[in-house]
Amino acid sequence: EPEVTQxxxxxxxxxxxxxxxxxxxxxxxxxxxxxxxxLGQKVEFLVSxxxxxxxxxxxxxxxxxxxxxxxxxxxxxxxxxxxxxDSAMYFCAEVGRGLNTEAFFGQGTRLTVV
Amino acid sequence: RKEVEQDPGPFNVPEGATVxxxxxxxxxxxxxxxxxxxxxxxxxxxxxSVYSSGNxxxxxxxxxNRASQYISLLIRDSKLSDSATYLCVVRPSGTYKxxxxxxxxxxxxx
Numbered sequence: 630e631p632e633v634t635q636x637x638x639x640x641x642x643x644x645x646x647x648x649x650x651x652x653x654x655x656x657x658x659x660x661x662x663x664x665x666x667x668l669g670q671k672v673e674f675l676v677s678x679x680x681x682x683x684x685x686x687x688x689x690x691x692x693x694x695x696x697x698x699x700x701x702x703x704x705x706x707x708x709x710x711x712x713x714x715d716s717a718m719y720f721c722a723e724v725g726r727g728l729n730t731e732a733f734f735g736q737g738t739r740l741t742v743v
Numbered sequence: 744r745k746e747v748e749q750d751p752g753p754f755n756v757p758e759g760a761t762v763x764x765x766x767x768x769x770x771x772x773x774x775x776x777x778x779x780x781x782x783x784x785x786x787x788x789x790x791x792s793v794y795s796s797g798n799x800x801x802x803x804x805x806x807x808n809r810a811s812q813y814i815s816l817l818i819r820d821s822k823l824s825d826s827a828t829y830l831c832v833v834r835p836s837g838t839y840k841x842x843x844x845x846x847x848x849x850x851x852x853x
Contacts (some may be wrong), residue, residue, distance in 0.1 A: 660839060672787060672830065672843040684839050720786055722841070731777055732841050734786040
């Protein structure tokens, strides 16, 4: 099974600080996603990204969040000014060619805002 | 109505038992269906895609009922290692996003 790599695996940050979560995609994948999972809750969609543009975003994905592929390879999620409620697991996911295929998830970054 | 709904469980079953989970979805235009497995504090991992005609992979059988908008997963001969949360995932047509249910927790007991 292809591997999607995320860094860091765990990040602790102070409220109000900016964090950048990184994902190294599989080379031939086209669609990229960020999801989050608050402890004990369901996996929630944040944003999808295709052809270097956001294709869809949820109401959670407000102005505090941004995504980009700065160098055409890594895929990042930036949270500008973290809040306590941003504490969660953040998963990067990718889908290959053909949207009827499954999404592959990275191992996640656990973000703790203190 | 929630987009994807699952009974959260937990389902506690003895080793060797057969257990079934159901999932309902609200968007009748949904196009792709999957079962994922998630271990505690780990990423979701694909268990199996769900096809219209139903499909089987070893001890696991998935069924899709489009008319009633539900998906099922049957696990036969449960193993201790099957203990996990099983996530129903749906992708509606016309959207790029994969929508998750809350998951159903399974505990297989020795």
